[in-house]
Amino acid sequence: MAKPEDNPKAILDLDRMVHEPARLAILTVLASAKEVAFLFLQRVTGLNKGNLSSHAQKLEAAGYLETVKAFQGRIPVTSFRITEEGRAALRLYHHQMRALLPKEGKP
Amino acid sequence: MAKPEDNPKAILDLDRMVHEPARLAILTVLASAKEVAFLFLQRVTGLNKGNLSSHAQKLEAAGYLETVKAFQGRIPVTSFRITEEGRAALRLYHHQMRALLPKEGKP
DNA sequence: TGAAACCAGTTTGTATTGCAAACTAGTTTT
DNA sequence: AAAACTAGTTTGCAATACAAACTGGTTTCA
Numbered sequence: 362m363a364k365p366e367d368n369p370k371a372i373l374d375l376d377r378m379v380h381e382p383a384r385l386a387i388l389t390v391l392a393s394a395k396e397v398a399f400l401f402l403q404r405v406t407g408l409n410k411g412n413l414s415s416h417a418q419k420l421e422a423a424g425y426l427e428t429v430k431a432f433q434g435r436i437p438v439t440s441f442r443i444t445e446e447g448r449a450a451l452r453l454y455h456h457q458m459r460a461l462l463p464k465e466g467k468p
Numbered sequence: 469m470a471k472p473e474d475n476p477k478a479i480l481d482l483d484r485m486v487h488e489p490a491r492l493a494i495l496t497v498l499a500s501a502k503e504v505a506f507l508f509l510q511r512v513t514g515l516n517k518g519n520l521s522s523h524a525q526k527l528e529a530a531g532y533l534e535t536v537k538a539f540q541g542r543i544p545v546t547s548f549r550i551t552e553e554g555r556a557a558l559r560l561y562h563h564q565m566r567a568l569l570p571k572e573g574k575p
Numbered sequence: 576t577g578a579a580a581c582c583a584g585t586t587t588g589t590a591t592t593g594c595a596a597a598c599t600a601g602t603t604t605t
Numbered sequence: 606a607a608a609a610c611t612a613g614t615t616t617g618c619a620a621t622a623c624a625a626a627c628t629g630g631t632t633t634c635a
Contacts, residue, residue: 519623
């Protein structure tokens with residue numbers, strides 16, 4: 362059976378855009394909802410605004426999410442949606458990572 | 469049942485010393501053997517010497533591996549072993565990461 | 576025998592990050 | 606109309622990660 366140590370090079374192929382913990386947290390949340398507001402995302406991830414803002418911008422530049430700017434009454438609200446590309450990247454990441462973990466219950 | 473998106477903050481608790489792909493590759497290989505030579509490690513991970521050297525030094529500083537310097541005939545050979553601390557950190561990482569992945573075969 | 580090529584690994588310089596503090600722009604409160 | 610608050614962005618700095626250049630020694634071969 363294939364063990365992770367059989368092909369450690371695969372580890373280096375992980376998509377760093379997804380692998381970075383802050384962004385993985387963001388994508389994980391986005392994957393579970395249609396659209397997520399900035400402040401909600403901030404609260405559930407525990408990121409501060411600056412980091413959330415800049416990581417979101419990187420994910421957007423990578424095409425993994427899109428930003429929706431709107432107003433609720435007169436106050437501005439920014440929300441995010443994961444794109445199909447982002448969802449695919451996250452799925453691929455999950456696959457790769459799963460392949461890399463040893464089977465449950467190994468010594 | 470607990471889904472990863474229930475607690476995205478946990479993602480930020482991943483041990484970055486282990487999480488970084490080059491180091492994860494190194495630890496993964498070390499975990500499967502008693503002692504591993506520098507050049508062998510370089511070949512199986514695909515890292516260049518510089519990066520392998522510096523990542524190994526970081527892992528050593530973190531207490532996750534130890535370096536063994538020896539001679540084979542008259543040429544110097546550097547080898548590494550994972551420490552118990554390193555093994556524990558890797559196991560913890562596996563646990564955390566597994567908890568974070570969605571169940572296999574989800575839409 | 577001595578210059579050239581090679582081996583094993585380290586150090587160095589640079590470019591990219593990730594992070595938090597400071598800032599912007601506007602709104603509500605008092 | 607000042608003060609305080611809201612929502613988010615930008616900036617500056619510190620910590621990476623990476624590859625190229627280097628070190629110290631060994632073997633080859635002319």
